[in-house]
Each structure stands twice: as C-alpha cells, then as structure tokens.
Amino acid sequence: xxxxxxxxxxxxxxxxxxxxxxxxxxxxxxxxxxxxxxxxxxxxxxxxxxxxxxxxxxxxxxxxxxxxxxxxxxxxxxxxxxxxxxxxxxxxxxxxxxxxxxxxxxxxxxxxxxxxxxxxxxxxxxxxxxxxxxxxxxxxxxxxxxxxxxxxxxxxxxxxxxxxxxxxxxxxxxxxxxxxxxxxxxxxxxxxxxxxxxxxxxxxxxxxxxxxxxxxxxxxxxxxxxxxxxxxxxxxxxxxxxxxxxxxxxxxxxxxxxxxxxxxxxxxxxxxxxxxxxxxxxxxxxxxxxxxxxxxxxxxxxxxxxxxxxxxxxxxxxxxxxxxxxxxxxxxxxxxxxxxxxxxxxxxxxxxxxxxxxxxxxx
Numbered sequence: 001x002x003x004x005x006x007x008x009x010x011x012x013x014x015x016x017x018x019x020x021x022x023x024x025x026x027x028x029x030x031x032x033x034x035x036x037x038x039x040x041x042x043x044x045x046x047x048x049x050x051x052x053x054x055x056x057x058x059x060x061x062x063x064x065x066x067x068x069x070x071x072x073x074x075x076x077x078x079x080x081x082x083x084x085x086x087x088x089x090x091x092x093x094x095x096x097x098x099x100x101x102x103x104x105x106x107x108x109x110x111x112x113x114x115x116x117x118x119x120x121x122x123x124x125x126x127x128x129x130x131x132x133x134x135x136x137x138x139x140x141x142x143x144x145x146x147x148x149x150x151x152x153x154x155x156x157x158x159x160x161x162x163x164x165x166x167x168x169x170x171x172x173x174x175x176x177x178x179x180x181x182x183x184x185x186x187x188x189x190x191x192x193x194x195x196x197x198x199x200x201x202x203x204x205x206x207x208x209x210x211x212x213x214x215x216x217x218x219x220x221x222x223x224x225x226x227x228x229x230x231x232x233x234x235x236x237x238x239x240x241x242x243x244x245x246x247x248x249x250x251x252x253x254x255x256x257x258x259x260x261x262x263x264x265x266x267x268x269x270x271x272x273x274x275x276x277x278x279x280x281x282x283x284x285x286x287x288x289x290x291x292x293x294x295x296x297x298x299x300x301x302x303x304x305x306x307x308x309x310x311x312x313x314x315x316x317x318x319x320x321x322x323x324x325x326x327x328x329x330x331x332x333x334x335x336x337x338x339x340x341x342x343x344x345x346x347x348x349x350x351x352x353x354x355x356x357x358x359x360x361x362x363x
Contacts, residue, residue: 004032008084008107010040010093010100011145012061014193015269016293018045019276020142021094022052023159024149028092029054031154040084040103047250048269053164059083061099081106092148096135101125112148140303142296161296163276165254173248173255180242184363185217186355187257187274189265191228196332196340197266198227199284205236207348211264212238214359219244219260221253221270261363264355271295280362281316282355286340289329294318310350317354321345 007028011021018041025037036056041049043060050058065076084107093104093113104111105128114135115122126132131151135144142161149156177185188211192198199207211218220235222228222245232245248256254273257263263274264282274281275295283295294304300314309322320326321342332338 002089004089005035006088006090007032007035007037008040008088008091008104009037010091010103011045011095012040012042012097012100013045013095015045015048016272017094017141017145018048019052019163019269019272020161020296021145022163022276023142023156023161024092024094024145025052025054026160026162027146027149027154027156031152035089038088040100051164051251051254053162090152094145094148096122096125098125101128105129112151114144114147138291140294140296141292142303159296159301160298161272161276163254163258163273165251165258169249169251169255170258173252173259176247177259182217182219182242184261185219185242185259186211186262186264187221187260187270188218189221189263189268189270190231191222191225192266192268194331194337195227196337197268197286197288198231198343199266199346200344201231201234203344203346203348204231205234207351208236208238208241210348210352211355212240214356215240216261216359216363217242218264219256221245221248221256262355262358264351267293267295275316278315280358282351283316283318284343284346284351285318285320285327286343287326287328287330287332289327290318290320310354312354317358319346319351319354 011018037054038057039049039055040059043062046060065073084103088108091104091108091111093100096114096116101113104113110130112131113129115125115132117134133147190204217240219242224246228245235243257273258277262280267283267285267288271283278298281295290304290307295316296303297314297316302313304311304318307320307327309320311318323342323345326342332340
C-alpha cells in the first residue's frame with residue numbers, strides 16, 4: 001500500500017468488543033506512523049469508543065433507525081454512506097455483518113473485513129474486499145480483532161490491552177475516596193448487560209458478607225439500569241461494603257478501577273477494563289464461553305482456553321460451575337435471557353478462599 005494517512009475501523013458490536021479493538025488501533029497507529037483513525041460503532045457503545053486512544057472521530061449507527069418511517073430510515077443510511085464515501089486509505093471491519101462490510105467497501109478501495117466461513121454466506125463479500133479473513137467463533141475476541149493485521153503484513157510480538165481516562169476523572173474519584181476515608185480497596189461489580197449473566201442475589205450477598213470479614217473496603221459499582229437498581233436495593237448494609245452504584249460516569253469508573261487493588265464480578269465490560277489495567281481479577285462466569293470472552297491477561301499473554309470450575313492464569317482467576325453443560329454459550333438455560341442454573345452452582349466460599357488467599361500473600 002501507499003502511505004496510509006486515514007483509517008476507518010468499524011466495530012458494530014457490544015461495549016466489550018469496542019474496548020477489545022484497542023490493541024488493533026494501537027498497532028495501526030504505530031505501524032502507519034500516527035495516521036488519523038476514525039471509528040464507526042453502534043450508538044450505545046459511543047461512551048467506551050470515546051475512551052480509546054488515538055481516535056480522531058467516532059461515527060455512530062443506530063438500530064433505532066429501523067423504527068423510523070421508511071424515508072427517514074433511507075435518508076439516515078444514505079447520509080452515512082455519503083459521509084464515508086472514499087474518505088479513507090484503509091478501512092477495517094471487525095464483524096461479518098453485511099451492512100458493515102458495505103460501509104467498509106464504501107469508505108475505502110482498500111477494505112479488509114471479517115467474513116463467515118461458509119462460502120454461501122461470504123462469497124459475494126470477497127468481491128467488495130481487498131482482503132478478508134474468517135471470524136472464528138472459537139477464538140478469543142481480542143485475537144479475532146487482531147486478525148486484520150496479518151493481511152496488512154503487521155506483526156505483533158506482544159499484545160497489550162490498555163485503558164484510558166481523563167485526569168479530571170481521576171481527581172474527582174480521588175477526592176471522593178478521600179472524603180470516605182478509603183485508601184486500598186477492591187471493586188465488586190455484580191451486574192451485567194443481561195440478567196442471565198448475573199450471580200444470584202442470595203449467593204452474591206453471602207459473598208459480600210464473607211468479603212466484609214477481610215476488613216478491606218469493597219466498592220460496589222454499577223450504573224442506573226433497571227437491573228442495577230434492583231441489585232442496588234438488595235445490597236446488605238455492611239461495615240466495609242461501599243455502594244457506588246450509579247455514582248460514576250464511565251470515565252470516572254475507569255479511573256476508579258485503575259486505583260483499585262482487584263476486580264471481583266461478572267463477565268462484562270468492567271472486567272475487561274480491569275484486565276486492561278493489569279488488575280488482579282476474580283471473574284464469575286455463567287454460560288458465557290471463556291475461550292472467547294474470558295479476561296485477557298497482559299501478564300501471561302493468555303486467556304481461558306477451556307472451561308474449569310476454578311482456573312488461574314497470569315493475574316486472572318475464573319470461576320465456573322462444575323456441570324457437564326458448562327459452558328454452553330446460550331443466553332440462559334432457555335436461550336432467551338432466563339435463569340442460568342450454572343450460576344447457582346458456584347459456591348461463594350470458593351470465590352472467597354481464592355480472594356482471601358491472594359490478599360494474605362499480596363496486600
């Protein structure tokens with residue numbers, strides 16, 4: 001390729017996917033000597049997209065467009081295609097989504113994209129792309145996101161997931177902690193985007209009562225979704241448990257996480273933020289496939305490649321139920337977002353033993 005000055009990266013999935021595209025962006029920025037890099041994301045991931053380093057501009061796609069009258073829907077789509085048209089030297093799309101591939105092909109004559117393995121689904125996509133690669137459903141999402149580097153001839157000897165936040169956020173959080181007399185602390189994040197990923201209330205509160213015995217502040221984090229409000233209202237009142245749910249912006253949360261000793265909680269964006277800060281992580285997994293979504297360890301350059309009741313790699317300990325169906329990858333046992341029986345089989349005493357042993361040796 002000739003010199004690359006402008007790059008568009010398209011990542012239209014969830015918050016975690018967007019954060020886990022940052023090592024790709026770091027590699028592109030370094031290899032092409034500080035080009036302008038823009039992002040195209042779903043509008044509900046705009047917050048995390050704005051925290052990624054080296055990003056100049058963020059475009060958004062909204063699923064709400066589908067609810068608009070036909071003319072308005074067509075206009076929004078047309079305006080986005082027109083805005084992107086041949087604006088970039090290189091475009092990279094990280095999913096096999098049909099629309100996203102067309103965005104990539106529109107944005108640059110040199111488009112690289114993921115595609116499905118099945119020929120009948122992907123044959124036409126190759127026509128619009130300079131290079132394509134297979135999105136592997138059994139490969140860690142971070143490694144999938146780095147796959148476009150190979151056809152570009154870019155090699156990485158070390159993969160580093162990192163996070164970014166403002167000095168203003170750090171100062172605000174530091175002042176908040178000082179006001180409450182909190183110095184060293186652990187984050188416990190009990191929520192997730194979907195209820196089928198959430199550790200049940202009874203077990204969660206038993207775990208909090210055990211953690212309270214350590215006499216180290218445990219800060220409960222979360223936002224203001226209906227699920228998180230429900231969790232907030234069910235928290236036990238304990239001496240060393242501090243409720244910060246709904247009290248921080250995303251920028252402030254990332255700063256708070258960076259000041260913490262460790263992360264305990266569910267497999268969600270906050271877990272990946274902690275892994276990007278090299279925190280000690282104790283992750284509670286239900287039906288989610290760990291070989292795709294487990295925390296990446298910068299320390300060991302590894303992830304959980306299989307399911308086990310308890311496994312530790314690098315700075316990460318991951319907990320799953322000891323059941324033959326784990327992990328199934330479904331959205332709950334009914335695959336419709338309902339109850340996940342496996343989460344009811346993870347003993348809070350097992351989690352507590354791992355946490356307390358680490359504290360005894362390290363804190």
